[in-house]
Amino acid sequence: MVKKSGTKKTSLRELPKISDRVSFIYVEHAKINRVDSAITVLDSNGTARIPVAMIGVLLLGPGTDISHRAVELIGDAGTSMVWVGERGVRQYAHGRSLAHSTKFLEKQAKLVSNSRSRLAVARKMYQMRFPGEDVTTLTIQQLRGREGARVRKAYRMQSEKFKVPWDKRDYRPDDFEGGTVVNQALSAANVALYGLVYSIVVALGVSPGLGFVHTGHDLSFIYDIADLYKAELTIPLAFEIAANYTEDDDIGKVARLKTRDSFVDGKLMARIVTDIQYLFEIDDEEELVIDTLSLWDDKDKLVKHGVSYTEN
Structure with missing residues (x-):
């Protein structure tokens, strides 16, 4: 059996609420990688290590290279990624959100x-x-x-x-x-x-x-x-x-x-x-952490997914 490297994926309930996070970090002309549960940002000034779960949104400017493992961690932590143009004026794309409920x-x-x-x-x-x-x-x-x-x-x-x-x-x-x-x-x-x-x-x-x-x-x-x-x-x-x-x-x-x-x-x-x-x-922001998937029913209720239903 091959042992997986890296740290255990953090559950939604363990992550900081969005209102408790640092607002944003802007990065340009740098390489972003992952070390354990943090990302590393390497630019002309050296390397900085950032606990990604404490960031609200990571703004990726021109000249930014980001590794697959870093994106994986950022996605798991519910940190938003926005790819922006020079000086952050344009938005080109964005990543997945923290919420798993609709x-x-x-x-x-x-x-x-x-x-x-x-x-x-x-x-x-x-x-x-x-x-x-x-x-x-x-x-x-x-x-x-x-x-x-x-x-x-x-x-x-x-x-x-x-x-x-x-x-x-x-x-x-x-x-x-x-x-x-x-x-x-x-x-x-x-x-x-x-x-x-x-x-x-x-x-x-x-x-x-x-x-x-x-x-x-x-x-x-x-x-x-x-x-x-x-x-x-x-x-x-x-x-x-x-x-x-x-x-x-x-x-x-x-x-x-x-x-x-x-x-x-x-x-x-x-x-x-x-x-x-x-x-x-x-009423309650805490309901955000609920990770559910249901099937829609025309009787105005939700039913469980993953069940083989038969016709009555």
Whole structure:
């Protein structure tokens, strides 16, 4: 008998909850391998060893080589992998999530498939942006207008606070360096935020593509959730960067590092989990660890799989 090498696969119940993990790690121009229950990252600065189960999402940038054994470990640990472009601006692909249950996905699909329940969830999202105000009588068009005005006001306030000129949001993924410093910082910080939100969304077993406000994109729900936090997180951060750095600096790197620093206490991760549970009216995050497979029955119940059923 051939003895298998490596450590025993960690069970779902033994893994850290998504809200307890480090937000993200960005890697480029490096080789990633596995040693026991950790990954090693080798680049021009040497080798770093990272306990992969404590990472929410691993962002893999250009020039990254990753071994099959490292991917196996990352998948088992429920750490999300996102392959991104230079400076983390584009997303090309992603890996498997932590969740092995479709319970929350089915709840999301049910809510988004019905016009009335979808509108109710969208209103809850807007209500979170306007605490203390009643938005239940406003149409989606009116809410979008209110939200646009809120974001423009946030830009103006930060522009005045940091004395950074502001004209408009100019996002050019094909010409990152062609934008102003504040626009570059906004782009890089938002992508880091999207990565964090993505890791939590898929860890909860929710679809990134089934959005309630945004629609028609495979990351629609990611944009829905990220928009809840931009005015208080990435917008102020981008203007602060623009006030202290110039076009000669690596704005993408600076923005990623500062965004990650703002995530370090884990409060935002826990908040995102709580907010998604609130939007979907989900009570207990611990149900995530249940690893089940059932067969659908037209009597509105589930039956066990792996059983040879006979016709009655």
